[in-house]
Amino acid sequence: MSKIIGILALQGAYQKHVDSLSRLGIESRLIRKTAELDDCDGLIIPGGESTTMSLLINQSGMYEPLQQFSQSKPVMGVCAGMIMMASSVDDERVTPLRILPFKALRNHYGRQVNSFTADIRLNFTDDEEPLHAHFIRAPGVTDLGAGIEELAQYDHSPIMIGMNKHIALSFHPELTADTRIHQYWLSKFS
Amino acid sequence: MNEKVDTIQDNFAVKVGLAEMLKGGAIMDVTNAEQAKIAEDAGACAVMALERIPADIRRDGGVARMSDPDMIQEIQQTVSIPVMAKCRIGHFAEAQVLQALEVDFIDESEVLTPADEVNHVYKHDFKVPFVCGATNLGEALRRIGEGAAMMRTKGEAGSGNIVEAVRHMRALQDEMKRLTTLGQEQLMAVAKDHGAPYDLVCYVAEHGKLPVPNFSAGGIATPADAALVRQLGAEAVFVGSGIFKSDDPAARATAIVKATTHYDDPDILLQVSRGLQPGMKGLEMSEIPEEERLAVRGW
DSSP: OOOEEEEEOSSSSHHHHHHHHHHTTOEEEEEOSGGGGTTOSEEEEOSSOHHHHHHHHHHTTOHHHHHHHHHHSOEEEETHHHHHHSSEESOTTOOOOOOSSOEEETTTTOSGGGOEEEEEOOTTOSOOOOEEEEESSOOEEESOOTTOEEEEEETTEEEEEEETTEEEESSOGGGSSOOHHHHHHHTTOO | OOEEEOOHHHHHHHHHHHHHHTTTOEEEEESSHHHHHHHHHHTOSEEEEOSSOHHHHHHHOSOOOOOOHHHHHHHHHHOSSOEEEEEETTOHHHHHHHHHTTOSEEEEETTSOOSOSSOOOOGGGOSSOEEEEESSHHHHHHHHHHTOSEEEEOOOTTSOOTHHHHHHHHHHHHHHHHHHTSOGGGHHHHHHHHTOOHHHHHHHHHHSSOSSOEEBOSSOOSHHHHHHHHHTTOSSEEEOHHHHTSSOHHHHHHHHHHHHHTTTOHHHHHHHHTTOOOOOOOOOGGGSOGGGOSTTSOO
16 A cells, blocks of 8 residues: 655754655655645654754644554654754753653754764664765763663764664755665655 | 874865754754754754844844854853854854854854855864855855855745745756766866866755755744755754744744654644744845845845
8 A cells, every 4th residue: 555654844954855766666745734744644844943843743732643543553753853852951942842762952963054964874774885975063861761762873872773764864865865764764664 | 903094085074074963953043042952942953152143134234244252152151052153254264263163063154244255264274164155056055165065045044034045046956967977178168167176066966955964044933944945955943033033942942853854744744833923024025125135145
């Protein structure tokens, strides 16, 4: 059966995930209201500004529906999306959805002058080919709860984590043509 | 493995990457930390720190320069969202100062008094990304050729009048659409006519869009203005004088953020357009003498 992936489109790089999924022949739809989640088999929370996204999630009444969605369907969070998936954040301006047990550190890698790219090793595959990862004012993670798997590291710190059918990452796979991260997440769908 | 990569291409990719993250959002002009806080609390995805908003620059006259670094820094310390600041057209030393201050984006802006009537800043030399204004496709591609990581319409800053932003966005979109209908053999002539780099003309002909995000600025004063330019193809909006020249900045800022997200949903647009205090008065274009128009600065 073909899957439909929702992409939260309140603010941020949502269109880039549409492009990544269409390279894989996967249908997606932009989500701006609760009702639009209904037909979706999974959800991507994209990069953007987490303060903006958190406000818009609350104002549009999507906070609880997104939490409920994550209890039965896979979620992938990127950058600001990763922050939204955390159980706590080092900044009270953001109210995370508490989808995975970890603490997010906003702008952990600094301001834009410190944004960078790096070739990283993916722990979840035998594929030796590194992934060229883009870190944009990237967040970090700490206080990983029991059961969380570290799927990739940079500089000895986790930058991609996963548990059950969910994954969260500090960097932006949608900014390149490399679709391995999206494919890995999709492989977790039953 | 697990090593930082540092090439010109990667440097440009992370600059465009930040522009991608700002899409679907509203970037607001602020003149102090208090306004910056209001903007962030309303859901702005970034703020533009400047001493005087365009409407006041227009009123006061004189030479408009880069803002006081201390004022920009106070704003950086107050908000967690990206902080942008403006340098004068061609004033690469102001840009160097802003980079040393670690602002997240530099706007090489026609709102300030131009420092060089011939040359813009060579933006590939910088680690901080630049946004530049354009009134048409050729101008946009020249700026991207110099290294701009984001484009915006010029509109007419400080006018509270959307008409020029609409003119510039329509011109850009029409020209891009036309390029997609042309044969390969016609593209060099297009590059010549537009005064634009040939490789970028070819990119637009193939993809029907700019190789960097394309936002709108200049004259946005209401939620409906934001929705209008979004529907015309702007991927995000800059709001300058429109918010802090209105009678209810916090409510208007919140409404414009929502209108930018739900730009194609008239029911939500109606809801957010209700109950706002009067907006900025604004200027009819015929009230602005040709020599005082900001959009003609730069080329």
